[in-house]
Amino acid sequence: METDAAAVRIVEVGPRDGLQNEKQALPVATRVEFVQKLVAAGLKSIEVGSFVSPKWVPQMSGSDEVLRRLPVAAGVRYTALVPNLKGFEAALASGCKEIAVFAAASESFSRRNINCSVSESIVRFRPVAELAKAHGIALRGYVSCVMGCPYEGDIAPSAVASVAAQLHALGCHEISLGDTIGAGSPRQTRELIRACAAELPLAVLAGHFHDTYGMAVANVDAALNAGVTVFDASVSGLGGCPYSPGATGNVATEELVYLFERLGISTGIDLDKLIDAGRFIDAQLGRSSASKVAVARSSAAAC
Numbered sequence: 001m002e003t004d005a006a007a008v009r010i011v012e013v014g015p016r017d018g019l020q021n022e023k024q025a026l027p028v029a030t031r032v033e034f035v036q037k038l039v040a041a042g043l044k045s046i047e048v049g050s051f052v053s054p055k056w057v058p059q060m061s062g063s064d065e066v067l068r069r070l071p072v073a074a075g076v077r078y079t080a081l082v083p084n085l086k087g088f089e090a091a092l093a094s095g096c097k098e099i100a101v102f103a104a105a106s107e108s109f110s111r112r113n114i115n116c117s118v119s120e121s122i123v124r125f126r127p128v129a130e131l132a133k134a135h136g137i138a139l140r141g142y143v144s145c146v147m148g149c150p151y152e153g154d155i156a157p158s159a160v161a162s163v164a165a166q167l168h169a170l171g172c173h174e175i176s177l178g179d180t181i182g183a184g185s186p187r188q189t190r191e192l193i194r195a196c197a198a199e200l201p202l203a204v205l206a207g208h209f210h211d212t213y214g215m216a217v218a219n220v221d222a223a224l225n226a227g228v229t230v231f232d233a234s235v236s237g238l239g240g241c242p243y244s245p246g247a248t249g250n251v252a253t254e255e256l257v258y259l260f261e262r263l264g265i266s267t268g269i270d271l272d273k274l275i276d277a278g279r280f281i282d283a284q285l286g287r288s289s290a291s292k293v294a295v296a297r298s299s300a301a302a303c
Contacts (some may be wrong), residue, residue: 097137
């Protein structure tokens with residue numbers, strides 16, 4: 001299948017999904033500078049925070065201030081995760097223009113992660129979705145554990161499709177399918193996309209792949225060839241998942257930019273500036289890059 005290059009979009013989730021799973025909590029000013037470096041690299045969709053209790057996720061404390069400090073940039077949209085009505089109110093007050101809600105395809109994961117069943121989570125999101133529509137705020141949906149659960153094992157594609165369809169019915173304009181434990185394969189990816197596309201428009205699906213087993217780039221390629229054109233990624237491979245023991249971070253954004261460039265698909269992202277953004281945040285966290293592309297580029301430059 002040939003993919004329309006103009007349609008491929010990368011959603012940068014490092015400032016939220018990445019940082020919230022790093023042990024160190026960074027100051028608001030550092031997080032704002034990080035996002036600005038990502039914008040300078042050419043990223044247009046960036047998840048910058050989460051309106052959850054700082055008691056449970058201290059790394060996301062001050063997300064309202066992050067949003068207030070970020071300058072308006074042409075064509076750039078900042079997104080924040082919102083778990084409930086209280087979170088929505090905080091997001092609204094901060095001027096957030098796009099929010100995301102988080103469901104799971106696994107009952108066990110849903111109960112351990114957000115303390116309710118899958119069906120209860122959908123009911124919980126309904127008033128949030130209604131208010132978002134009333135205030136003209138875009139709504140994005142996440143489905144976690146789409147190709148495996150740390151507590152239940154394999155997850156049926158039909159179960160994922162059902163949750164995705166319910167989120168779409170709530171008003172989510174985009175549904176991100178998350179391989180939370182990074183155990184999926186290209187074959188599973190194709191089956192997953194096929195099942196979801198039978199229940200809702202293919203154009204609203206996005207891929208969110210973790211790289212625990214080194215399959216993330218292969219799964220992105222499989223999803224791309226199945227017609228998906230939106231992919232979540234985290235610069236320098238930041239993050240992981242506290243509810244998934246041993247799971248590594250999202251696929252590194254550098255890897256996706258490199259992949260798409262090699263496929264002749266322009267992303268509008270400057271790879272060198274992206275690598276610089278990764279170096280910046282790695283230095284703040286005292287960590288090494290998990291991006292093979294960033295490491296290879298740095299090694300080549302040093303030769």
